[in-house]
Amino acid sequence: MEEESIMKIFIKLFLLFISLLGIVSCTPRMMERLWNGYYSQQKAVEEYDKKQDAFYAKETIEQKELRKKNRQICFNISGAYSGNWDQIKYVDCMQERGSPIYRGGN
Incomplete structure (x- = not known):
C-alpha cells in the first residue's frame, strides 16, 4: 500500500519534471521568434498570398x-x-x- 503511494508520487513528480522541461526548453525559441517578428511576418505573407490568389482567380x-x-x-x-x-x-x-x-x- 505504501509502495503504491510512493510510486504514484514518483510518477507524478516525473511527469511534472518532464512537462516543465518541455516548457522551459521551448520558451526561448518561441520568445526569439516573437521578438524577431516571425509570426507577424508569416501572417502578412499568408494574407498577401491569399489576396494574390483571389486576384488571379477572378x-x-x-x-x-x-x-x-x-x-x-x-x-x-x-x-x-x-x-x-x-x-x-x-x-x-x-x-x-x-x-x-x-x-x-x-
Missing part, C-alpha cells in the same frame, strides 16, 4: 492564356533569363500588354 480563361503568353515575352524583355532581372521593366511590360500583376492592396 481572371477569365482568355486572360489567363494572355498572361501566360505575356509572361514569357516580358521575361525576355526584363532580362530574367540573362540574369539581369529588372522588375520595373517586367511590371511595365505586363501592364502595357494588358496583364496587370497583383501588387497588393487590391
Whole structure:
C-alpha cells in the first residue's frame, strides 16, 4: 500500500519534471521568434498570398492564356533569363500588354 503511494508520487513528480522541461526548453525559441517578428511576418505573407490568389482567380480563361503568353515575352524583355532581372521593366511590360500583376492592396 505504501509502495503504491510512493510510486504514484514518483510518477507524478516525473511527469511534472518532464512537462516543465518541455516548457522551459521551448520558451526561448518561441520568445526569439516573437521578438524577431516571425509570426507577424508569416501572417502578412499568408494574407498577401491569399489576396494574390483571389486576384488571379477572378481572371477569365482568355486572360489567363494572355498572361501566360505575356509572361514569357516580358521575361525576355526584363532580362530574367540573362540574369539581369529588372522588375520595373517586367511590371511595365505586363501592364502595357494588358496583364496587370497583383501588387497588393487590391
